[in-house]
Amino acid sequence: MDLSIILTYRCNSKCSMCYIWKHPTNPGYEVDLNTLDKLPDGFDYINLTGGEPTLRKDLEEICDLLYPKAKQLEISTNGLKVDKIIPIIKKHPDIKIRISLEGMGLTNDLIRGEKNGFEIKCEGMKKLIEAGGRDLGFATTFQDENIDEIVDIFKYTSNLNVEMATSALHNAFQFHKNDNYIYERKRVAKKVEELIIEMLRSNQPKNWFRAYLNLGLIRKILGQDRLHACTQGTDSIFIDPWGDVYACNVRNDLLMGNLHEQTWQEVYYGKKAEEIRKLVAVCPQNCWMVSSAKTSMRSRIYYKIPKLKVMYWVLLNKIKVSLNRHIKFESYIDYNNIIDDRQINHRISYLNKTIKKELQPEKSVNYKQLNSYFNR
Numbered sequence: 001m002d003l004s005i006i007l008t009y010r011c012n013s014k015c016s017m018c019y020i021w022k023h024p025t026n027p028g029y030e031v032d033l034n035t036l037d038k039l040p041d042g043f044d045y046i047n048l049t050g051g052e053p054t055l056r057k058d059l060e061e062i063c064d065l066l067y068p069k070a071k072q073l074e075i076s077t078n079g080l081k082v083d084k085i086i087p088i089i090k091k092h093p094d095i096k097i098r099i100s101l102e103g104m105g106l107t108n109d110l111i112r113g114e115k116n117g118f119e120i121k122c123e124g125m126k127k128l129i130e131a132g133g134r135d136l137g138f139a140t141t142f143q144d145e146n147i148d149e150i151v152d153i154f155k156y157t158s159n160l161n162v163e164m165a166t167s168a169l170h171n172a173f174q175f176h177k178n179d180n181y182i183y184e185r186k187r188v189a190k191k192v193e194e195l196i197i198e199m200l201r202s203n204q205p206k207n208w209f210r211a212y213l214n215l216g217l218i219r220k221i222l223g224q225d226r227l228h229a230c231t232q233g234t235d236s237i238f239i240d241p242w243g244d245v246y247a248c249n250v251r252n253d254l255l256m257g258n259l260h261e262q263t264w265q266e267v268y269y270g271k272k273a274e275e276i277r278k279l280v281a282v283c284p285q286n287c288w289m290v291s292s293a294k295t296s297m298r299s300r301i302y303y304k305i306p307k308l309k310v311m312y313w314v315l316l317n318k319i320k321v322s323l324n325r326h327i328k329f330e331s332y333i334d335y336n337n338i339i340d341d342r343q344i345n346h347r348i349s350y351l352n353k354t355i356k357k358e359l360q361p362e363k364s365v366n367y368k369q370l371n372s373y374f375n376r
């Protein structure tokens with residue numbers, strides 16, 4: 001199974017689609033090495049995320065501890081502090097690194113509130129390549145503001161010989177905002193079709209399966225049902241900075257237990273976990289984030305191979321693209337069925353909960369300065 005560990009809710013970006021940066025955690029209360037040591041061996045995949053994981057002073061020790069516990073370890077980062085990752089990559093070159101990149105140049109900087117973010121990330125990626133990183137890439141969230149650049153991002157990543165991970169703008173309780181919404185949904189979805197074709201043209205089989213994942217994102221963008229049922233809570237789980245274990249990071253009612261107070265076995269095999277899995281089975285959110293999409297695309301018989309339906313789609317459309325034939329997207333996507341899926345109407349604050357009351361007060365943001373930067 002897969003595991004995502006949110007190491008911190010501190011962040012040095014100021015993204016427009018996620019306000020974690022306005023609500024930083026107190027470093028003294030963030031999940032520590034002793035608690036993480038309670039995790040068993042044998043995970044398929046562990047993703048260290050945030051907030052911004054490079055803000056953790058003990059990131060290298062965390063990687064050393066968790067590296068043997070998973071077949072693959074990932075650090076999801078904004079790439080602004082790559083120097084913190086270089087020694088880790090030198091030690092473990094196969095750790096997967098994904099740097100968030102929302103556009104080519106200024107588009108990235110505006111969406112993510114990062115001064116010179118694009119240049120810093122590109123430089124950082126080059127340093128990681130030089131350091132010997134073997135599984136490097138960028139990660140992009142499709143939204144109205146960057147959709148015209150996604151094919152350029154893919155070409156850029158391909159030229160660098162690194163990967164491009166994708167997701168679509170969505171809401172989640174941890175973002176501290178509920179108004180993430182794609183407005184020109186059909187236009188955005190049609191642009192994703194262009195990326196799918198480019199990915200199928202590539203010589204990398206990984207990109208062919210990413211093309212399928214992007215097909216699922218089109219359905220998400222249009223508010224339609226998932227291509228495969230969500231199995232969060234079973235195949236993939238989130239741990240937050242306070243050690244709380246959630247089935248996913250979208251719904252805060254899917255709390256399975258706490259790793260400070262319980263063992264992993266008590267959390268994962270407990271009664272509460274069973275109840276939560278029943279809620280996941282009927283969850284109406286229809287998310288298609290990498291964590292839940294990737295696991296649901298896997299065969300139930302043998303996790304290393306994809307489901308037959310996925311394999312069939314990939315092979316059929318790879319052949320079509322190779323023969324310069326048109327992909328019949330209309331067979332998979334009903335563009336007349338655009339559903340308003342704004343289902344999270346009220347984010348419940350966790351400021352009142354005892355274990356989480358140590359959140360630091362919101363840092364004052366100089367909006368005047370930020371706006372002048374955005375309008376430069």
Ligand code: SF4
Nearest residue numbers: 230248250283285287
């Ligand atoms: S579909 Fe439901 S359970 Fe699955 S990730 Fe989304 S909110 Fe969580």
